[in-house]
Amino acid sequence: MYDIVIIGAGVVGTAVARELSKYQLRITVLEKNNEIACGATKANSGIVYNGHTARPDKLKGRLTLRGRQMFEALCRELDVAFKPVDMLVVGFDDEDDAAIEELRKRAAANGIAGIRVLSREEALQREPFLNEGVGSALLNPGCGIVDPWELCFALAENAAANGVEFKLNTEVIGLATLEDGIAVETADGTLEAKAVINCAGINTDLINRMAGSESFSILPKRGQYAVLDRSAKFQISHIIAHCKSEKEKSVFLIPTLHSNVMIGPSMEPTDDRTSKKTTAGQMEKLMKSALKISSRIPEHLVIRSFAGLKAKCSAGDFLIQESEEMTGLIHAAGINNPGLTCSPAIAAYIADMIASIYDRMGLALKRNSAFVPNRGGIVSFKSIPNDERNQWIQQHPGYGSIVCRCEQVTEGEIRESINRVPGACSVNGVKLRTRAGMGRCQGGFCGPKVTSLLAKELGRRMEEVLYENNGSELLSDSMP
Numbered sequence: 283m284y285d286i287v288i289i290g291a292g293v294v295g296t297a298v299a300r301e302l303s304k305y306q307l308r309i310t311v312l313e314k315n316n317e318i319a320c321g322a323t324k325a326n327s328g329i330v331y332n333g334h335t336a337r338p339d340k341l342k343g344r345l346t347l348r349g350r351q352m353f354e355a356l357c358r359e360l361d362v363a364f365k366p367v368d369m370l371v372v373g374f375d376d377e378d379d380a381a382i383e384e385l386r387k388r389a390a391a392n393g394i395a396g397i398r399v400l401s402r403e404e405a406l407q408r409e410p411f412l413n414e415g416v417g418s419a420l421l422n423p424g425c426g427i428v429d430p431w432e433l434c435f436a437l438a439e440n441a442a443a444n445g446v447e448f449k450l451n452t453e454v455i456g457l458a459t460l461e462d463g464i465a466v467e468t469a470d471g472t473l474e475a476k477a478v479i480n481c482a483g484i485n486t487d488l489i490n491r492m493a494g495s496e497s498f499s500i501l502p503k504r505g506q507y508a509v510l511d512r513s514a515k516f517q518i519s520h521i522i523a524h525c526k527s528e529k530e531k532s533v534f535l536i537p538t539l540h541s542n543v544m545i546g547p548s549m550e551p552t553d554d555r556t557s558k559k560t561t562a563g564q565m566e567k568l569m570k571s572a573l574k575i576s577s578r579i580p581e582h583l584v585i586r587s588f589a590g591l592k593a594k595c596s597a598g599d600f601l602i603q604e605s606e607e608m609t610g611l612i613h614a615a616g617i618n619n620p621g622l623t624c625s626p627a628i629a630a631y632i633a634d635m636i637a638s639i640y641d642r643m644g645l646a647l648k649r650n651s652a653f654v655p656n657r658g659g660i661v662s663f664k665s666i667p668n669d670e671r672n673q674w675i676q677q678h679p680g681y682g683s684i685v686c687r688c689e690q691v692t693e694g695e696i697r698e699s700i701n702r703v704p705g706a707c708s709v710n711g712v713k714l715r716t717r718a719g720m721g722r723c724q725g726g727f728c729g730p731k732v733t734s735l736l737a738k739e740l741g742r743r744m745e746e747v748l749y750e751n752n753g754s755e756l757l758s759d760s761m762p
């Protein structure tokens with residue numbers, strides 16, 4: 283019997299796994315897909331908020347403030363790139379000025395240091411690309427940006443190094459109460475655990491139904507993004523939003539870690555829990571909203587669009603609690619924006635709940651004295667200074683061969699991404715871990731080589747290599 287089964291390997295499931303690996307527990311994470319980090323965790327704005335709009339009367343508000351406090355230390359421990367970036371919330375008329383003042387008061391009440399309203403001149407000096415008609419702006423220091431999937435990979439690798447098992451392609455299809463725990467049914471068989479943590483994102487309500495309850499439902503919303511080529515002479519140094527974002531959901535302009543500017547998200551309710559399609563209509567809406575902030579956005583330099591699904595909960599707040607119908611089942615449901623920011627705090631909150639459950643069972647949670655808090659990232663060839671590259675290649679010959687020319691990713695990095703635990707098992711898994719395929723040509727050149735490296739390292743035929751999830755084979759050995 284496992285001590286803990288975690289359902290879902292997004293940033294919440296992996297953060298919980300890593301937090302619980304600090305204790306002597308037998309833990310497994312079950313993920314229905316072929317890769318980890320393939321739900322909301324891979325398709326979001328990557329903003330680490332400082333809680334300027336957080337409502338401390340809500341669990342989400344409290345966890346945002348706590349999560350922000352914990353975030354940078356966690357990134358340092360796990361060698362995850364975090365860049366502090368201030369946010370500018372801009373306004374263009376009197377109504378906007380009033381909204382900005384309201385935002386300032388809320389942020390001040392939340393104890394956000396350094397928050398202040400900038401004049402038009404100050405705003406334009408900081409961001410020359412802003413439209414001339416800008417009236418005022420709220421400067422909100424203390425936010426940041428990350429690659430959200432990188433945090434998820436790092437959490438998973440560190441959890442695995444500390445003994446957590448990851449079972450991919452393992453969808454949970456049923457739950458049943460046992461005398462001393464819960465039976466978790468998957469297509470590959472049934473597992474038993476003392477406690478189960480439901481971190482299934484958009485499917486958390488489906489897991490709840492498996493426990494015989496309909497106490498909440500998830501109301502999915504799809505958010506679409508456009509990414510600009512980093513060669514675009516449109517570089518911003520703040521995360522920028524129109525102050526209407528609270529009411530009308532303006533898009534953000536986000537400077538990513540890799541000098542691309544990302545625009546989004548547009549938001550629309552959807553009944554489809556699987557479709558991550560982008561549409562011309564939403565892209566048009568998104569650009570219209572962005573152009574209100576800066577009319578100089580080079581629309582012709584969009585190299586990629588993508589969409590993510592938000593798991594809004596009918597409860598109206600994060601719902602992190604033990605099921606009333608199934609003892610030992612903890613839900614982490616409705617973890618929508620800013621769930622990435624909150625993830626370290628959610629993990630600590632759930633670890634406390636597990637301690638209470640263990641207490642109730644008359645068991646003690648014992649510290650894992652062998653817990654290793656650190657993990658190192660894959661060394662990027664691009665980050666090695668020119669005069670050290672030769673020496674690095676002597677020691678690591680795989681770094682002598684560039685596979686992705688746009689992002690200068692080497693064979694050595696790609697092989698390492700596949701051989702980590704849990705490692706990349708698809709083209710997209712390699713792309714997210716190394717950036718091969720993220721550049722201007724979007725994998726046009728390196729795609730075949732990455733596919734062949736995956737085939738070699740995984741011991742599969744090229745035709746069996748997936749783009750990401752099951753059914754996404756790239757090649758066929760039979761002619762139609």
Ligand SMILES: Cc1cc2nc3c(=O)[nH]c(=O)nc-3n(C[C@H](O)[C@H](O)[C@H](O)COP(=O)(O)OP(=O)(O)OC[C@H]3O[C@@H](n4cnc5c(N)ncnc54)[C@H](O)[C@@H]3O)c2cc1C
Pocket residue numbers: 289290291292293294295312313314315318319320321322323324325326327328329330331452453454455481482483484485504505506547590591592593617618619620621622623624
């Ligand atoms: C458009 C958008 C923008 C956002 N922007 C930000 C932001 O800037 N900053 C911020 O802090 N937050 C942001 N968020 C929120 C953040 O992305 C999410 O809160 C976070 O990623 C949720 O992580 P998760 O692990 O709960 O869900 P997910 O990442 O969706 O993971 C759930 C996992 O469960 C798996 N699963 C589902 N059903 C089953 C099953 N039956 N069996 C096994 N596995 C299953 C899924 O395959 C998936 O891998 C944004 C979200 C969206 C959608």
